[in-house]
Amino acid sequence: xxxxxxxxxxxxxxxxxxxxxxxxxxxxxxxxxxxxxxxxxxxxxxxxxxxxxxxxxxxxxxxxxxxxxxxxxxxxxxxxxxxxxxxxxxxxxxxxxxxxxxxxxxxxxxxxxxxxxxxxxxxxxxxxxxxxxxxxxxxxxxxxxxxxxxxxxxxxxxxxxxxxxxxxxxxxxxxxxxxxxxxxxxxxxxxxxxxxxxxxxxxxxxxxxxxxxxxxxxxxxxxxxxxxxxxxxxxxxxxxxxxxxxxxxxxxxxxxxxxxxxxxxxxxxxxxxxxxxxxxxxxxxxxxxxxxxxxxxxxxxxxxxxxxxxxxxxxxxxxxxxxxxxxxxxxxxxxxxxxxx
Amino acid sequence: xxxxxxxxxxxxxxxxxxxxxxxxxxxxxxxxxxxxxxxxxxxxxxxxxxxxxxxxxxxxxxxxxxxxxxxxxxxxxxxxxxxxxxxxxxxxxxxxxxxxxxxxxxxxxxxxxxxxxxxxxxxxxxxxxxxxxxxxxxxxxxxxxxxxxxxxxxxxxxxxxxxxxxxxxxxxxxxxxxxxxxxxxxxxxxxxxxxxxxxxxxxxxxxxxxxxxxxxxxxxxxxxxxxxxxxxxxxxxxxxxxxxxxxxxxxxxxxxxxxxxxxxxxxxxxxxxxxxxxxxxxxxxxxxxxxxxxxxxxxxxxxxxxxxxxxxxxxxxxxxxxxxxxxxxxxxxxxxxxxxx
DNA sequence: ATGAAAGCGCTAACAG
DNA sequence: CTGTTAGCGCTTTCAT
Numbered sequence: 095x096x097x098x099x100x101x102x103x104x105x106x107x108x109x110x111x112x113x114x115x116x117x118x119x120x121x122x123x124x125x126x127x128x129x130x131x132x133x134x135x136x137x138x139x140x141x142x143x144x145x146x147x148x149x150x151x152x153x154x155x156x157x158x159x160x161x162x163x164x165x166x167x168x169x170x171x172x173x174x175x176x177x178x179x180x181x182x183x184x185x186x187x188x189x190x191x192x193x194x195x196x197x198x199x200x201x202x203x204x205x206x207x208x209x210x211x212x213x214x215x216x217x218x219x220x221x222x223x224x225x226x227x228x229x230x231x232x233x234x235x236x237x238x239x240x241x242x243x244x245x246x247x248x249x250x251x252x253x254x255x256x257x258x259x260x261x262x263x264x265x266x267x268x269x270x271x272x273x274x275x276x277x278x279x280x281x282x283x284x285x286x287x288x289x290x291x292x293x294x295x296x297x298x299x300x301x302x303x304x305x306x307x308x309x310x311x312x313x314x315x316x317x318x319x320x321x322x323x324x325x326x327x328x329x330x331x332x333x334x335x336x337x338x339x340x341x342x343x344x345x346x347x348x349x350x351x352x353x354x355x356x357x358x359x360x361x362x363x364x365x366x367x368x369x370x371x372x373x374x375x376x377x378x379x380x381x382x383x384x385x386x387x388x389x390x391x392x393x394x395x396x397x398x399x400x401x402x403x404x405x406x407x408x409x410x411x412x413x414x415x416x417x418x419x420x421x422x423x424x425x426x427x428x429x430x431x432x433x434x435x
Numbered sequence: 436x437x438x439x440x441x442x443x444x445x446x447x448x449x450x451x452x453x454x455x456x457x458x459x460x461x462x463x464x465x466x467x468x469x470x471x472x473x474x475x476x477x478x479x480x481x482x483x484x485x486x487x488x489x490x491x492x493x494x495x496x497x498x499x500x501x502x503x504x505x506x507x508x509x510x511x512x513x514x515x516x517x518x519x520x521x522x523x524x525x526x527x528x529x530x531x532x533x534x535x536x537x538x539x540x541x542x543x544x545x546x547x548x549x550x551x552x553x554x555x556x557x558x559x560x561x562x563x564x565x566x567x568x569x570x571x572x573x574x575x576x577x578x579x580x581x582x583x584x585x586x587x588x589x590x591x592x593x594x595x596x597x598x599x600x601x602x603x604x605x606x607x608x609x610x611x612x613x614x615x616x617x618x619x620x621x622x623x624x625x626x627x628x629x630x631x632x633x634x635x636x637x638x639x640x641x642x643x644x645x646x647x648x649x650x651x652x653x654x655x656x657x658x659x660x661x662x663x664x665x666x667x668x669x670x671x672x673x674x675x676x677x678x679x680x681x682x683x684x685x686x687x688x689x690x691x692x693x694x695x696x697x698x699x700x701x702x703x704x705x706x707x708x709x710x711x712x713x714x715x716x717x718x719x720x721x722x723x724x725x726x727x728x729x730x731x732x733x734x735x736x737x738x739x740x741x742x743x744x745x746x747x748x749x750x751x752x753x754x755x756x757x758x759x760x761x762x763x764x765x766x767x768x769x770x771x772x773x774x775x776x
Numbered sequence: 777a778t779g780a781a782a783g784c785g786c787t788a789a790c791a792g
Numbered sequence: 793c794t795g796t797t798a799g800c801g802c803t804t805t806c807a808t
Contacts, residue, residue, distance in 0.1 A: 458804090
């Protein structure tokens with residue numbers, strides 16, 4: 095239904111030049127084909143005056159590329175993904191791409207569906223924050239030759255590049271912060287088991303404990319999802335257990351929110367009764383009654399790197415097999431950790 | 436660079452039918468052209484087997500429509516817009532559209548730019564959460580025949596439809612809640628002056644005051660932006676003024692966050708020292724030290740309605756001039772308002 | 777019940 | 793320095 099604009103053909107006939115010449119000028123190839131300066135400026139000027147815009151479909155059909163990228167996230171209403179996305183969109187736009195978004199709603203079927211959809215529309219590349227654990231569908235598209243980068247989550251034994259946070263190191267660093275403050279009986283509330291970021295974080299936690307010679311009997315690892323409910327349930331259970339922890343390490347902001355609720359319902363306060371530390375800096379983190387110590391993933395860098403890795407592929411620079419770029423996170427030390435002896 | 440799929444031409448030659456026949460079957464027009472059942476099923480079957488997918492560009496070029504919608508938001512990392520967007524994307528996908536997103540970064544120039552970009556890509560329609568106060572560029576595209584609906588903000592004297600919250604009514608209702616609890620000296624901290632939602636909310640507030648016969652000298656309206664900084668600055672000022680308010684009504688979640696900080700820095704607590712009420716329900720609203728009373732806009736309904744209004748236009752149902760659909764908001768009464776006498 | 781052929785708007789190989 | 797022309801993959805008018 096879009097109102098049809100002027101075509102290159104009409105433009106040519108109005109100007110009295112051939113289609114080719116017009117096309118060349120409009121594609122910045124005047125120099126290359128030694129087109130007269132006068133001709134060039136005349137064409138440029140009339141094109142502008144008549145508000146000529148090239149028909150993308152004809153272009154894409156001819157060139158077999160769309161100048162379009164598909165981005166898929168598990169949940170765009172999650173600020174973490176929204177912020178990453180914002181940076182990806184900005185970067186891609188600067189490179190002249192329009193971006194399709196799909197929200198997979200944390201559902202692999204939907205993710206596969208979206209990929210097909212985008213492939214049918216001949217996107218020049220794909221940036222995907224994958225739902226989960228399986229990656230075969232991703233390898234499949236990548237093998238058909240579509241540039242691809244995965245973000246937030248990576249996979250083993252896979253050809254396409256990924257950008258993630260340094261989950262292992264930052265979890266370890268955060269744990270050490272707890273240890274330095276005298277905590278030993280620490281409870282880690284984890285997110286989705288088996289997902290790569292969760293595994294890395296858990297391993298970082300365990301490594302710190304190992305290095306400080308804390309016996310596994312001393313601490314606990316519980317939980318099974320990045321949700322408020324999981325955070326609430328586990329914290330409530332921990333607080334009412336025989337040997338409640340002195341500190342809780344939550345692996346996501348939602349888990350922390352659930353923990354907050356359980357702590358307050360149990361009549362306890364942070365950090366007097368219990369210390370709390372969490373992944374994911376949020377706008378409100380510093381504004382909670384007790385400003386929260388958090389680990390902030392660098393969403394700007396992650397987005398930028400994803401764009402770079404994608405553009406590299408599009409320009410024919412093949413990624414090193416299994417290349418995973420880790421972006422450094424940053425800890426915000428605030429008042430939710432109590433020093434004990 | 437996308438790996439070229441099989442074309443209708445190849446398909447035809449493999450099958451031994453003409454391109455025309457194949458095209459007809461694949462477009463579900465077998466019946467209409469009385470194509471033999473046998474022929475039809477043979478074509479369908481091979482198409483599926485060879486994994487044929489039509490080339491969208493060729494289709495779009497021929498049909499002059501893209502089955503694509505452009506959506507523009509001022510800030511996708513703002514959960515309010517992200518959630519609305521999520522619903523829009525879902526609805527549009529169900530109608531077979533792919534959706535381009537643009538983030539205007541609260542900048543009208545960028546918004547105009549994105550519109551041009553999307554128009555050049557011949558989107559079949561546009562959903563825009565406009566940055567601001569001017570709407571001439573919107574009227575312009577709409578006049579060229581591109582279906583358009585604006586969301587969150589509406590404009591006067593404009594032909595395209597809009598969906599917003601019932602800002603006036605919900606602000607009035609919220610104010611009355613404060614009044615019923617005995618508050619008179621209320622400070623309203625507003626957002627972007629002159630923007631339609633802000634104006635409506637301020638007017639709702641004033642109307643409530645009028646109906647309760649509260650003289651304008653009693654209350655105050657301050658502030659000039661939907662930001663944390665504005666919330667902090669104004670609250671700090673109010674708390675240290677000669678006649679501090681007993682309640683603050685914040686017109687956005689960010690303003691409330693700033694207020695929270697100022698209140699805590701001044702050594703005061705909610706609701707003992709001061710009551711607080713705010714627009715925008717957030718994941719953390721109920722988890723703050725004092726669970727916050729909020730006004731939640733119905734983002735699901737807003738998104739769905741925007742999709743409906745757009746599809747209506749695409750299907751040729753012209754919108755009533757100046758039609759603005761208002762979606763009802765909902766108040767969450769929690770513990771941040773103190774009853775005083 | 778099926779096909780031939782034109783044409784959507786553009787680029788690029790080939791031809792001066 | 794500029795032009796002619798083929799063809800990208802599809803839909804559709806006109807023929808048969």
